[in-house]
Amino acid sequence: MNRDTEALPLEASKDEGFVETYDNLLKNLFLSKQAGETDGIFIPHQKLQHATWLASIISLSKSETLKNLANSFGALLHLYAPNNPAYQKACYIIQSRSGNLLSSKHIPNIFENGKYLNSFGALLDLELGTTRGRLTHRLEGAGEFVFTDYQAKLWAAIRSGANVAISAPTSAGKSFIIRRYIVEKLRASPETAIFVVPTKALINQVSMDFKSDLKDRAHVYTTYRPQDDGDEKSTVYVLTPERCNKLLQDKTIRPPRVIFIDEIHNLEAEGRGMVFENCLYGLVARFPQSQFIFAGPFIEDIVTPLKELSGLELIDETTVATPVFQVKAAITFLSRSYSAEYRIFSQTGNVIFGETILNKRLFSKAKSKKGQAIAAFLGNLKQDESCIVFAPGKATAEKWALELPRPTNSSQEHEDAIEELIDFLADEIHPDYSLIRTLRNGVAFHHAGLPDIARIEIEELYSKEAIRSLVCTSTLLQGVNLPADKLIVISPKNDSTPLTPFEFKNLIGRAGRISTNLYGEVYCLEVKDEEWGEEKLTNHDKTKIKTNTTAILQTHTDSVIRFATATRNEIFENQDNGKLYTTICYLRHLFVSDKNHFDRLLGTSQIRSDQREELEEKLSQVKDQLSIPMELLRQNPYVDPLLQNQLYLEIKEDPFSWIPTNHPNTRRLPPAPDDISFKNQNFYQQFDDIARRLDRIFHIEKEVNSKFTNPGEYVSIGTLVYDAYQWMSGKSHRFFIDKFLNKLSQNPDDFSREEDTESESKKRPVDKAARHVTKNISSNITFKLVKYFSLWSDITKACTSEADHEEYAYALSLPSMIELGSYDPRVLELMSLGINRSIALKLRKDLPKAVDNVEVWLQNFNTTKLSPLLRRYLERSGLTKKHDE
Template structure:
């Protein structure tokens, strides 16, 4: 090893005095964040000077962990005495040498208006200027940006056109680089890009960012729509499920870029196979596109992706991060207002001590965690953003109600919160718990929120209008919510402990380079029940193993035994009950895509004898199918045997499966069993089709497979129809409250801290309704109506496809929540359903170009909240308020 280049920085990092000074600087920063009187940490200037010299040597290492160590030392030095100009300059030099000029924006009196304010000396001026020049990039339509070393390397790698696999911490800035690269490509010439996000919750956030960046240079679509023009770029922002329709269109212009985010979701139970099938389908359909994959903290990200996709990939893994973290475990002690702290230093040391709290917290932390968090927050300085992690939706809501009011909001910010409260009162209910928390300047965030409420909370939080936010595992799904502080008191997802990967991903949200040099992580625990040290020091690496591969390896015998069993036999089997979807998927692949099936079994490396037995069992499926393979491929997650059953029924008389009435047709008073199908109202035809689908696929049983209120197929169909008719969440909540009031003996299932039965009922109703809409109606029901639509269309003569196109678009109507074609078109542009329904009143029926109409639309017609949403999206121009 070359001593000068690598051995010397390593030795410098282990120098006793450097380690001592680093740990003391870290301890000083930690104590400075505590609100009460704490012990003083003083360090002599001579020792600081010596440690700074060693840090400058460490910063020259090629090792990213050592560069992180040096970079954090520079920040700690500056934060020890923020007004000290010598420390400011030393911090900047260390940041420059460690490749992290991105954070230099927080160092005052150094660089301003494109030039250095003072000279560092001739040689240093030359070095620092060259580094800044190398890391400064001019981006098309966005001006100049200073990259980190990693961002510059990633920018170069993806601009080469190579397929790239990225594993990087949340704060590494990979999302910014990928987004700017896609924007640059789409602005240069008409091209297509596909951006795959893991959840519907992320679609609006990502699509709005792209619309804001691209403006009129590209169409941004959030559902699949055929390409109607080739002279303008298009980017599809889709979930893996929504990609399926795009893959079926053989006329789609091949995308130049396909980006799949949060690729570790390949491991997710249930949805892992959806991710896997989407990835494989995109590679098979568009082999010449550039593929970019990204995920956090993944060891050897390339090998599993290469095995699954067959692509050659460049590995862009990093542990480099422009922000560092103060990670501490706070242990509450019984019968005292003191707490032990342990700070986990990058030097490898644990810095221990005792801090004084405002109140005793041991008992509260054991039994009333929301109160404990609220009281603990009062021990921290309150001028920064804070995220509190909650294990489930109900605890997020109840803890948010416990948090202390924010005293920071300005009049304008208070007005913004008031506008959100008005929207929620109309859309959800005046007694909704989120309204109660917002009045205190506090909010919660989980997957059960209506889209526009979630988006507005994210916006208010990013602007620091809301400073304290309680979040569930949505933080683990790629939602962009970084925080100055992160507090964890219960490291579980529902009742399941977070894995080391999930915990590392969670705390990676602490630290916002836009606002600070560092982030804080606090693990709150009680004496004799400590968990923080184990979680914070666990360096276990995660390797991606697709969920289907894991099941093949762990349940081989059961898969072989049940390979040709009926649905009833599988779900009633003790071992097979959780394997039904995997068995259906394997059946589908074996019958319709042998190449993918072989690749899947190759990567799972199961015993050759077991593989032969599985294939022999599955071969019996082929002989039972009449459905064309091309049709079968369109719905890979539904049992081929049941698909075949539906196909045979529809093929016998496809017109008995197609709605012929319009949605506004009146329900008949004559019993439906006495009327022919074609004479029924739209609702009755929809109901009839859904119940016939239920008789084959057992939709009602699938909807009620987990805990919650039982939902029969008829109420589900009725709610789906009302959802399509444009009813808001408030309609369904009021209906549920009527049912609750009629069943006063039914016990409450809510753990809200508000003792009012009325408010508990509203929260329970809101939770039930959002789950029913997001999971049962817009996902499970859509899955089977998509299958119905595909099969029915295939059984019709091509000459009749256009005639029945509206009726066969029922899956889109159910998913998006409208049967009005104008609303559906607005929503396909990424506009929220609530806004699209309001815009429908002003949108003329004869408008050919909806995007052009939106650019001219006077947003002053809308409420301030909806107006801001539309203007942020870039779909409309800002208009001055006018009287109407």
């Protein structure tokens, strides 16, 4: 299309008649979603006909923004009169021309069983048939799929073998394309793939999808485990950036065919940004011949920062195209009024104003009792679709879920599955856990504090619409696949921090799921004179990736230089600079062990040459103090090299005084006398002794409690050791919750301060206990404690012989035992396959002590021995076969 013809669609999009008709169609759809009787908007046929003709012109534009406009007009036209055959055909033609046949499956009477039901006319039949043929792809092992234009373009790019950087909205379908590409490669020949996700919560979701797609054609591992020589199966590792570190240390791994890193904007995250950065750089340096694919939403110029960091040549696959459109509205509650003002933000650029009648006055509730305001507002909307409510924190999510009304059309089909989840929660968590109460009401909450299997089951029940209303926290911002027909936001914060424009845009991108609907709805609830919705909904800024390390170097250059050689205590004594400690440690590590990466990083930070010289001079002083081998230092890039060196020197002096010599399940003895030797202590005492020596060097207790709010939640090093030991012994969450509840009942004043004014946690102590326990396990035990015991294991191995490694292999695997929550090798083997800990512990009694191949054993295991919930989980994973009762 030449310049003049490209100007025609733009002119058509600004036509007064088209804009008026589009906005009236949008307002009509908004009004149709109100629960009460509302008068629809009558639009003369001539105006619809004129606007449809213009929309067909707009759909031929090269601009994805204009294509989105045309596509949404087609959907609005169909939704205005869904039984009108002419509008059905017009919608299909416009969506075909705008490259969005994916959504055409929602238009009836058009295409069925591989053929068109009616003719559009000879020329249109040829055009539409050609487009459908171009966008239809047969995927290995999955049948035929109709792609969008963007998906087809992305498919071609990644199948070329090139490195690709993707910036696309949540609903663009990029994850589906990438997963199917990896499946195709792994099914074709024995290959290895690495799929990096930002959180442990996503590991479960992604690994289950791969297991379902690949079945027995590939191993799907969620922790690193070595590949067997001669294994003819493919392998896909689904890992967090932290778990990639162990993989990078294995010199024998088969080079991956493809490496995918999702949610790449996490490079900017405070704290974890350097973990993403180090993972990315390490994978590129280690596997330069692999194909790399990066993805994230709404990123401006995604290629430049990734190229600077990795040195890779990348194809830019940025898009704003989306198969679903959104009805975005701000609802403003008025003081002492049963009315609310609404503003609908149209893709034409206009704002549509009006008023709607409420069942209750909601101004005061929206200010002080937000959960009740949301519940009441839902009564003003039709309840025939899925709804997600965004909550700023865990306690708030739980309280709001308790206040939401039961969906009027809740399904009875999955009632048994909900009861089975309730039984599991009562056993694993506590009978008084509020999630049990909400589930009985057809509602659930979803946050990072849920046990894995509960979170997985809620996601499954929600996807099947057994649960219609879900209250979620910032897990929605971390890539968890939970799209909704409706999304409600009343407090646009993550805890007490306002969401950035990027975070908010990422959040509302969850509204609209192409599997069920042509559109999604976003409602921002606010009060008069405290409006925020318009600012958030009309902000179309994209984020620019800047690694967290680069950002800190640029903004705190002088402080970083000043503290480059300082001890941990010296840095933390200056309160403003305590947050710089992790960055300073990382820069020390890079300068000493990976100068190429250090030089690349400082090159992107653009600090002055004299500042760079001063920083390097100080870091050279750090390097001169180190005795620890560089290869060993590289294995733990996030721990201060000076402290690693201190530990190395202490272990080197007598490594065997650092290695447990007894088995964990030996009887726990009373506290050991001060004069008893290390080797004569039992396992618990040796574990405690090592942890305390590590704490003396690394201040683990201070790190664990850096953000605690109440005295009763303080975790001493002794408590941490005790909890970690009980976690390894297979104790359930219920054990720790009961322990915390007992402590709470004895010292109620220590828990008086609340993290959320709406939480009312005094009335729900079980919920408070569950949140504390899951945080303690997921953050303190399986992350922070694991970090230092991994370092202990690496250094101890470096200070002993290969023969010693074999003799003490079990003891030196303590980091895996702590992280996975078991010291039973059989349970660890099951969990390395991606099986949830709760299920692995139940399978332990049936798994023989000596079994050659656990995966083969699982395929033959009779799952009817398990509860229906656990059986469904295993069968969905593809690790077991279905068995009749």
